[in-house]
Amino acid sequence: MRRLFTVIVFCWVAYALVGQSLSDTVFRADDVFHLEFISSPRINADGSEVVYVRNSMDIFTDGLTSQIWMADIKSGEQRLLTSDGSRNASPVWSPDYKSIAFVSNRDQGSQIFVMNLADRSTRRLTNLTDAPGNLSWSPDGQYIVFNMSVDNSPQRKVKLPQPPKHAKWSEPPVYIDKIKYKSDGAGFLKNRSRQVFVISSEGGYARQLTFGDKSHSGPFSWSSDRRFVYFSSNLTDEEDSEPRNSEIYTLDIQTGLVKAVTDRLGPDFNPVISPSGKYMAYLGNDETYKGYQQTELYIMTLSSGEVSCLTTEFDRDVNQVYWQDDEKGLWFRYDTEGQTKIASIDLKGKVTDRVRDLGGMSLGRPYASGDYSVSRNGTIVFTLGKSDRPAELAVYNPIDKKVKTMTQVNEDLLGHKTLATVEEIWFESSYDGQRVQAWICKPPGFDPKKKYPLILEIHGGPFLNYGDRFSAEYQLFASAGYVVLFINPRGSTSYGEAFANYIHHNYPSEDYDDLISGVDAVIAKGYIDEDNLFVTGGSGGGVLTAWIVGKTDRFAAAVVAKPVINWTSFVLHADGPEFFAKYWFGTMPWEDVDSYWKRSPLSLVGNVTTPTMLLTGEQDYRTPMSETEQYYAALKLAGVETAMVRVQNAGHGIANKPSNLVYKVAYILDWFERHRNE
Numbered sequence: 001m002r003r004l005f006t007v008i009v010f011c012w013v014a015y016a017l018v019g020q021s022l023s024d025t026v027f028r029a030d031d032v033f034h035l036e037f038i039s040s041p042r043i044n045a046d047g048s049e050v051v052y053v054r055n056s057m058d059i060f061t062d063g064l065t066s067q068i069w070m071a072d073i074k075s076g077e078q079r080l081l082t083s084d085g086s087r088n089a090s091p092v093w094s095p096d097y098k099s100i101a102f103v104s105n106r107d108q109g110s111q112i113f114v115m116n117l118a119d120r121s122t123r124r125l126t127n128l129t130d131a132p133g134n135l136s137w138s139p140d141g142q143y144i145v146f147n148m149s150v151d152n153s154p155q156r157k158v159k160l161p162q163p164p165k166h167a168k169w170s171e172p173p174v175y176i177d178k179i180k181y182k183s184d185g186a187g188f189l190k191n192r193s194r195q196v197f198v199i200s201s202e203g204g205y206a207r208q209l210t211f212g213d214k215s216h217s218g219p220f221s222w223s224s225d226r227r228f229v230y231f232s233s234n235l236t237d238e239e240d241s242e243p244r245n246s247e248i249y250t251l252d253i254q255t256g257l258v259k260a261v262t263d264r265l266g267p268d269f270n271p272v273i274s275p276s277g278k279y280m281a282y283l284g285n286d287e288t289y290k291g292y293q294q295t296e297l298y299i300m301t302l303s304s305g306e307v308s309c310l311t312t313e314f315d316r317d318v319n320q321v322y323w324q325d326d327e328k329g330l331w332f333r334y335d336t337e338g339q340t341k342i343a344s345i346d347l348k349g350k351v352t353d354r355v356r357d358l359g360g361m362s363l364g365r366p367y368a369s370g371d372y373s374v375s376r377n378g379t380i381v382f383t384l385g386k387s388d389r390p391a392e393l394a395v396y397n398p399i400d401k402k403v404k405t406m407t408q409v410n411e412d413l414l415g416h417k418t419l420a421t422v423e424e425i426w427f428e429s430s431y432d433g434q435r436v437q438a439w440i441c442k443p444p445g446f447d448p449k450k451k452y453p454l455i456l457e458i459h460g461g462p463f464l465n466y467g468d469r470f471s472a473e474y475q476l477f478a479s480a481g482y483v484v485l486f487i488n489p490r491g492s493t494s495y496g497e498a499f500a501n502y503i504h505h506n507y508p509s510e511d512y513d514d515l516i517s518g519v520d521a522v523i524a525k526g527y528i529d530e531d532n533l534f535v536t537g538g539s540g541g542g543v544l545t546a547w548i549v550g551k552t553d554r555f556a557a558a559v560v561a562k563p564v565i566n567w568t569s570f571v572l573h574a575d576g577p578e579f580f581a582k583y584w585f586g587t588m589p590w591e592d593v594d595s596y597w598k599r600s601p602l603s604l605v606g607n608v609t610t611p612t613m614l615l616t617g618e619q620d621y622r623t624p625m626s627e628t629e630q631y632y633a634a635l636k637l638a639g640v641e642t643a644m645v646r647v648q649n650a651g652h653g654i655a656n657k658p659s660n661l662v663y664k665v666a667y668i669l670d671w672f673e674r675h676r677n678e
């Protein structure tokens with residue numbers, strides 16, 4: 001009977017999500033299980049071929065399967081390289097571009113494989129006990145370096161009495177002495193660290209090069225003489241008190257000697273050695289202890305140690321750097337005004353945009369994402385994302401400066417459907433006139449003469465950004481007849497350092513005014529039913545949703561997803577206590593009780609009259625379930641209509657499983673439909 005009830009409920013949810021229509025012409029709940037997207041595009045040196053990963057959902061395992069493909073840039077011909085039904089990912093070209101190394105879980109856990117591209121013959125290199133990451137070939141193609149988690153020395157042993165024969169005692173207690181003892185998505189951490197290994201590209205024994213209880217992080221970059229590998233890590237004894245203070249190190253492959261290359265307070269990471277071996281590009285910033293700190297691009301002359309910053313005048317974060325073959329400049333990825341771009345920069349700091357519309361790898365909500373690589377002649381392959389499609393493979397031709405889309409992996413699913421359309425708007429905040437960017441997602445068949453219910457959906461972070469990108473959740477909301485408004489209020493990234501740091505030690509605050517001003521701007525367009533305004537958001541968006549219902553009663557209902565409700569309990573209970581107090585408050589909870597309390601949505605619970613549902617993953621270690629439980633109890637005690645949805649088998653990333661994405665949307669829509677004003 002219980003199984004039958006579950007099936008009936010699921011079928012009803014699928015029916016409800018299409019706006020009371022079983023038509024196949026709009027995006028439906030079960031379509032989530034058929035979405036695909038491209039990732040990890042890697043182009044060869046002459047720009048003639050690209051390998052990439054095609055990801056698809058498996059409705060039976062409720063997760064991703066990933067296969068590696070190859071495309072000919074000129075002809076567009078596609079060739080499937082792996083087809084075993086497992087997860088094959090992280091392809092890396094060999095230096096002669098005749099082979100690729102990749103990671104696959106096809107055989108005894110995640111292992112490293114090498115494929116000869118001429119005949120697709122594949123050999124397994126490793127017999128590892130844990131998943132390898134950050135694969136990097138040596139310049140001569142003889143070795144592959146990677147990192148992997150290993151067990152550290154045993155934890156402290158305590159002499160315990162032993163049970164008598166046949167007795168059934170409880171498991172022994174777990175002894176913890178580290179500040180970082182749990183992590184969202186991983187749960188309680190074992191006594192492990194990530195160490196560097198090297199293995200012959202022909203296979204054999206994987207030799208461990210680094211040791212100790214500190215993790216050695218990638219990505220890795222080789223010196224031109226293949227003697228050293230460059231990497232970044234926080235190997236200091238102050239790791240707990242200075243969690244962002246990473247340096248760049250060299251690792252001698254023969255001796256295992258590790259030596260620091262950078263030395264300053266602040267993060268230094270992502271080293272990239274130039275083709276000649278003369279320079280090292282890397283990312284980082286001077287530590288200012290602000291919630292948001294902009295990532296800069298640096299160049300070091302390795303012979304002298306002289307360092308220059310190329311992006312002093314560039315007010316955006318820099319990511320994913322590649323050297324140009326002539327060493328006269330570099331390529332990088334960055335976000336600006338909700339848009340992800342690829343640009344080139346010369347050694348004097350002049351930036352030139354080359355490609356836009358990277359994204360499409362965040363299927364649930366329209367967060368920034370994207371990946372790319374570039375050949376020696378400047379041909380760029382990248383993940384192209386638009387509001388109506390997840391990531392496709394695209395190529396930029398440096399000669400005619402045109403972009404060609406090389407795949408259409410979702411056309412069979414989405415090509416015949418009428419999807420929601422997205423309109424960009426800008427408006428002024430009622431607080432101080434600050435210009436704020438937002439987007440309006442309109443239902444299929446939108447008629448501006450009609451009145452529609454509105455959902456304000458708020459992003460998390462808070463230092464993240466939304467944009468004109470595909471969102472399965474918004475498509476489902478729109479298919480159910482809602483207009484969806486999504487905004488980048490102050491605190492969002494992609495608008496420069498000052499805009500993001502409006503909320504430094506001041507969150508939530510005037511971002512509330514930005515959000516409400518956005519709602520008013522859309523209402524002014526004339527097609528919103530003002531009696532049916534709804535609000536929801538997750539993580540940082542959950543914070544702001546709870547803050548909003550404590551400030552105003554104009555919304556008919558709210559869904560607060562995976563929120564922080566009480567900053568004191570959050571800082572001491574989340575999976576980053578060494579970070580949140582230091583950067584988001586600047587003081588410990590017991591040192592400034594008033595500041596922690598006045599910024600906690602729990603302080604406003606006495607004002608709440610809006611029917612408010614809470615929704616959080618059962619295994620969430622980032623914004624723990626205890627935050628949700630506090631607010632639920634408080635709302636109940638205050639006499640506010642409320643409910644609590646505990647999403648099973650989910651951490652902070654609820655949408656990591658397609659079924660949980662569908663369940664999340666179903667519960668949100670059900671709550672809003674129950675509180676619609678006729």
